[in-house]
Amino acid sequence: MDICRLTASELIEKLRHNELSPKDIVESLRKRIRALEPQVRAYVRLDNAPLISKLLETVFTPDPNKPLKGIPVAVKDNICTEGHATECCSKILEGFRPPYDATVIRKLKEAGALILTKKTNMDEFAFGSSTENSCFGASRNPWDLACVPGGSSGGSAAAVAADEAFLALGSDTGGSIRQPASFCGVVGLKPTYGRVSRYGLIAFASSLDQIGPLTKDVKDAAILLNAIAGYDSLDSTSVNIKVPDYTEFLATDIKGIRIGIPKEYFVEGMDQEVKEATDEAIAELRRRGAVCKEVSLPHTQYAIPVYYIIATAEASSNLARFDAVQYGLRAAGEAHVQNMISLYKKTRGAGFGEEAKRRIILGTFGLSHGYYEAYYLRALKVRTLIKRDFDRAFAEFDCIVTPTTPTPSFRIGEKAEDPLSMYLSDIYTISVNLAGIPAISIPCGFTSKKLPVGLQILAKPFDEEMLFKVAYAYEQNTPWHLEKPKL
Ligand code: GLN
Numbered sequence: 485m486d487i488c489r490l491t492a493s494e495l496i497e498k499l500r501h502n503e504l505s506p507k508d509i510v511e512s513l514r515k516r517i518r519a520l521e522p523q524v525r526a527y528v529r530l531d532n533a534p535l536i537s538k539l540l541e542t543v544f545t546p547d548p549n550k551p552l553k554g555i556p557v558a559v560k561d562n563i564c565t566e567g568h569a570t571e572c573c574s575k576i577l578e579g580f581r582p583p584y585d586a587t588v589i590r591k592l593k594e595a596g597a598l599i600l601t602k603k604t605n606m607d608e609f610a611f612g613s614s615t616e617n618s619c620f621g622a623s624r625n626p627w628d629l630a631c632v633p634g635g636s637s638g639g640s641a642a643a644v645a646a647d648e649a650f651l652a653l654g655s656d657t658g659g660s661i662r663q664p665a666s667f668c669g670v671v672g673l674k675p676t677y678g679r680v681s682r683y684g685l686i687a688f689a690s691s692l693d694q695i696g697p698l699t700k701d702v703k704d705a706a707i708l709l710n711a712i713a714g715y716d717s718l719d720s721t722s723v724n725i726k727v728p729d730y731t732e733f734l735a736t737d738i739k740g741i742r743i744g745i746p747k748e749y750f751v752e753g754m755d756q757e758v759k760e761a762t763d764e765a766i767a768e769l770r771r772r773g774a775v776c777k778e779v780s781l782p783h784t785q786y787a788i789p790v791y792y793i794i795a796t797a798e799a800s801s802n803l804a805r806f807d808a809v810q811y812g813l814r815a816a817g818e819a820h821v822q823n824m825i826s827l828y829k830k831t832r833g834a835g836f837g838e839e840a841k842r843r844i845i846l847g848t849f850g851l852s853h854g855y856y857e858a859y860y861l862r863a864l865k866v867r868t869l870i871k872r873d874f875d876r877a878f879a880e881f882d883c884i885v886t887p888t889t890p891t892p893s894f895r896i897g898e899k900a901e902d903p904l905s906m907y908l909s910d911i912y913t914i915s916v917n918l919a920g921i922p923a924i925s926i927p928c929g930f931t932s933k934k935l936p937v938g939l940q941i942l943a944k945p946f947d948e949e950m951l952f953k954v955a956y957a958y959e960q961n962t963p964w965h966l967e968k969p970k971l
Pocket of ligand 1: 610611612613635636655656657658659660661688795910
């Protein structure tokens with residue numbers, strides 16, 4: 485049996501029947517990671533230290549209160565894990581070991597999960613769509629090692645696709661879970677704003693950020709979301725709405741479900757093979773009994789400028805805390821700095837990468853006196869219009885289906901020098917964060933070069949159930965999630 489190929493739900497079954505022990509699982513994972521990491525580079529700071537910092541059972545004893553007992557979970561480098569490096573793949577956080585666990589980590593531990601001590605690669609501070617902005621260099625797409633895995637949670641997506649992780653956590657501010665999931669042929673879910681606590685997530689844009697699962701299939705996404713969702717008094721934006729058991733919605737009947745297809749998402753510039761795969765997926769949903777009709781989301785065209793004003797404004801303010809005093813890097817040694825300002829300048833100049841600096845400058849500009857009304861305040865107003873587009877659509881439809889990205893994965897270096905074309909690749913994912921709604925990306929085919937294509941499903945706030953229903957019905961009737969990259 486090739487343990488690493490299994491899904492988390494299969495592992496849970498095998499553990500329950502004592503066909504495997506947690507030790508077997510971690511041992512195979514360690515071997516797999518060691519064999520593949522020279523090519524894939526999904527993880528950062530890999531050394532010889534153990535992958536799991538606790539003693540593992542050789543004989544599994546089930547515990548009904550610990551549904552994830554013995555299951556390893558990989559974690560993006562911006563989610564705090566007590567005592568283990570969490571650096572957002574930025575030089576400025578070099579050596580930062582959080583003294584506490586993020587709420588999602590605490591919950592996973594309570595559910596019995598084994599948290600990997602090595603974190604997954606990401607664009608610095610989650611700024612990007614390819615992992616090329618990581619201070620550790622880019623991860624590779626397991627389907628084509630010359631291509632990017634997407635970003636910013638590219639390491640988590642690549643690890644899951646390469647069977648170097650069973651379950652992984654990512655974060656999504658403008659698409660950072662769904663876009664890499666789509667590029668790597670795995671499942672990625674961005675929960676409703678407020679569904680999952682962000683306590684211990686190093687903030688990028690606080691009005692947009694959410695933590696969510698990256699997994700091999702839809703069932704695993706439900707299992708992982710079950711474990712991390714819920715109210716948390718430590719995150720003032722978390723919402724106190726009961727968390728259902730998401731696995732109960734994995735039914736294959738979607739007869740009569742009303743699906744909106746937004747006409748603004750099928751426009752010029754979209755890759756022909758992505759369009760064909762999406763059209764075919766919609767046809768499949770129809771064959772399963774769903775009622776698909778065109779819908780209009782007229783303010784879609786403003787999503788990218790609005791997002792890049794709001795997200796950079798919030799980022800510039802969130803990143804002000806990296807001041808060489810409280811965390812990580814302190815450049816050039818204190819003896820060489822004349823005063824506080826020069827300490828800040830030296831450290832921030834040396835610690836932040838190009839894209840982080842670009843965003844701090846853009847964001848500070850958009851918030852500055854005289855420009856605030858023209859940029860930031862305007863963007864907030866248009867954000868409301870985008871949200872209303874969705875409110876209107878969901879009055880008529882149960883969910884909305886779109887491609888996840890306008891193109892499949894691209895080659896490493898292809899867009900690195902052109903930030904604008906990189907920003908444009910977020911066109912289909914960003915509105916979801918601006919509106920605070922949940923969305924999932926699932927595999928829906930391959931291009932002729934065998935690069936995965938993702939299908940995105942959007943639902944009303946706190947209706948993750950609908951995502952699971954439609955995604956599972958589609959997945960169970962298509963072969964895409966069963967295919968594996970040749971490595
Ligand atoms: N690609 C988008 C950006 O660069 C989204 C990133 C994210 O969701 N963290 O901002």
